[in-house]
Amino acid sequence: MNRDFADAADAKSLVMKHWQLTLRDDVALLAMPGAHHRTLIRQAHALHRDHLIDADDLSDMLELADAALAYAIEALLDIDTAG
Numbered sequence: 001m002n003r004d005f006a007d008a009a010d011a012k013s014l015v016m017k018h019w020q021l022t023l024r025d026d027v028a029l030l031a032m033p034g035a036h037h038r039t040l041i042r043q044a045h046a047l048h049r050d051h052l053i054d055a056d057d058l059s060d061m062l063e064l065a066d067a068a069l070a071y072a073i074e075a076l077l078d079i080d081t082a083g
Helices: 002-023 026-031 033-049 055-082
Strands: none
Touching: 002 033, 002 055, 026 033, 026 055, 033 055
16 A cells, blocks of 8 residues: 555656646746646646546746746836837
8 A cells, every 4th residue: 555655756756747847947938838738737727637636736837838838928018128
């Protein structure tokens, strides 16, 4: 029983690290904000659907994805007005 819990915790940790790496990929985010956002959203929903994360984790991930998109839009607007 404890081994199953440890395996599940390891799997969750691994997928969360992968998702967070995608979240922090500033090059992809600024190059294609909409596509980057869709990727984050799809991945988060897939993790929830596969029961690797719970509803609270999903909510947090969706908020972070939205915040990244907002950041990208603001950064791109700043670049346009500075140039």
